[in-house]
């Protein structure tokens with residue numbers, strides 16, 4: 001088995017920047033350097049002239065099973081930017097699958113193009129054929145810039161697609177298990193800090209009140225928490241305040257991370273724990289659904305030094321992944337929720353490991369992923385007959 005590089009998930013995918021040479025052939029050399037640095041197994045470039053498809057598929061690690069990860073459509077400014085993104089995101093998926101205890105590895109696809117101008121059914125059928133050609137090594141579905149309907153076209157060409165509309169056999173809105181998983185994160189965190197899972201009276205600041213954040217507000221209010229909300233669409237936050245005048249307070253979008261509270265819950269964009277915000281935080285813990293909340297692992301170290309408990313985002317927001325992974329076994333909602341509940345125990349395990357070894361929680365989580373990878377690799381040494 002290849003050994004993953006520790007950490008650096010939130011750094012560039014490759015850790016160290018390779019030298020970029022000019023001239024023909026330089027790109028290929030760089031790609032192998034990048035793949036070696038980040039531990040990738042395979043990178044596939046796909047292009048199709050008629051439909052205009054330009055896509056990169058990155059398979060990071062299949063020790064635990066076929067690679068699984070969304071397909072993003074972004075008008076990247078260069079092929080290199082697309083490559084960097086797909087390498088970073090696919091590696092992140094290995095870590096997410098590792099802690100979510102699903103039998104999948106890390107992968108991701110990107111399409112270079114504008115989601116509003118460049119899409120066509122033909123483009124997604126072509127993607128379907130390229131993904132199908134990987135013969136079950138990679139499964140994909142929606143991500144930024146792609147919609148369940150896009151993959152209805154892709155699914156005509158291969159069975160390697162998840163997250164289709166419910167009318168086409170998909171499992172529906174992943175925000176439901178994602179929010180449920182974040183609630184497990186809240187409970188484990190208050191239990192670790194205050195010895196009880198009760199959220200009654202806890203002050204929780206939610207940044208982003210969309211599909212996940214909006215659900216969290218309703219669930220937290222039902223449990224008696226005091227909730228602060230902020231959204232770049234300020235009307236969304238104000239509507240929630242109007243709906244729950246005694247429990248919810250709308251806050252300026254630039255102030256939410258400074259709110260004096262028990263838990264700060266980033267549920268919008270990544271990189272919110274950075275050089276600027278670190279000294280402005282007034283929370284006891286950070287637990288939220290946003291991907292890549294730490295600008296770099298170094299910011300996770302700083303949180304640890306500041307005594308702020310950080311729930312690793314790739315564990316806490318794994319409910320959506322658990323749902324789409326379950327589609328490939330014949331979707332069962334109860335099974336998804338049961339597995340998502342496991343986020344509670346896994347987070348407590350990370351908090352304990354962090355305390356015992358005086359390790360930042362983001363590094364404790366990475367360590368557990370590496371242990372799982374080694375365990376799975378070891379059991380796969382046993383030959384299956386037939």
Ligand SMILES: NC(=O)c1ccc[n+]([C@@H]2O[C@H](COP(=O)([O-])OP(=O)(O)OC[C@H]3O[C@@H](n4cnc5c(N)ncnc54)[C@H](O)[C@@H]3O)[C@@H](O)[C@H]2O)c1
Pocket residue numbers: 173174175176178207208209210211212213230231232233236253267268269270289290291317318320321
């Ligand atoms: N939906 C899922 O299943 C899922 C799964 C895993 C991770 N996540 C992550 O959780 C986060 C929220 O997902 P979602 O499905 O609720 O998305 P969403 O688009 O429904 O909601 C995001 C909300 O954040 C607001 N927002 C955007 N930028 C903001 C900012 N700078 N400050 C405050 N608010 C801002 C938007 O106006 C929107 O209301 C995203 O980072 C997403 O990648 C979601």
